[in-house]
Amino acid sequence: MWKPWRLVSIPIPCNVSVVGNTLSIAGEKRRVAGDVKPEAFHRSERATGKFVRHIELPVEVDENKVQADYKHGLLTVTLPKAEKAKPKQIAVQVG
Amino acid sequence: MSRQPNTTESTRNHERYVAPPVDIYETRDGLVVLADLPGVAQEALDVRVDNNVLTIRGHARHAVPGDVTYREYELVNFFRQFELQ
Numbered sequence: 530m531w532k533p534w535r536l537v538s539i540p541i542p543c544n545v546s547v548v549g550n551t552l553s554i555a556g557e558k559r560r561v562a563g564d565v566k567p568e569a570f571h572r573s574e575r576a577t578g579k580f581v582r583h584i585e586l587p588v589e590v591d592e593n594k595v596q597a598d599y600k601h602g603l604l605t606v607t608l609p610k611a612e613k614a615k616p617k618q619i620a621v622q623v624g
Numbered sequence: 625m626s627r628q629p630n631t632t633e634s635t636r637n638h639e640r641y642v643a644p645p646v647d648i649y650e651t652r653d654g655l656v657v658l659a660d661l662p663g664v665a666q667e668a669l670d671v672r673v674d675n676n677v678l679t680i681r682g683h684a685r686h687a688v689p690g691d692v693t694y695r696e697y698e699l700v701n702f703f704r705q706f707e708l709q
Contacts, residue, residue, distance in 0.1 A: 536666060565649050574645035575660060587693065602662035603686060
């Protein structure tokens with residue numbers, strides 16, 4: 530089927546890092562991927578610019594197993610708990 | 625190109641619709657519309673031109689495997705129309 534439009538996605542470059550129990554996300558959202566002259570714009574409503582965010586984590590995490598996934602405009606950071614932060618089952622001695 | 629007065633729907637399917645901010649620029653070949661639609665997969669996006677009206681509709685979905693500890697952002701669905709001259 531012919532469509533009068535085509536879909537193009539623009540990735541947002543960003544850095545994800547974990548130091549101690551602080552997660553940091555930084556990057557930049559540009560107006561367009563290529564070079565477009567300002568006078569070519571009919572509208573420019575979208576927010577753009579550099580961003581940075583630091584988030585204190587409520588538990589200790591394993592810094593080596595952190596994963597970041599960017600899909601459909603959503604960044605998902607998965608931070609596995611550190612072994613010592615996981616709950617441990619204690620066997621109750623009945624005497 | 626102008627925005628239609630009624631572009632935000634709030635009652636359809638009891639779901640929230642928000643008009644996404646857009647950038648529109650002109651190239652030698654045509655117009656490019658840029659919109660941020662977080663959470664909208666390509667198959668959940670409907671873009672059509674009907675009777676000189678460009679309609680953008682997107683449904684945001686994101687499954688979280690687990691309980692929410694903290695939330696400051698909620699996904700919304702998107703709807704916006706433009707009259708083409």
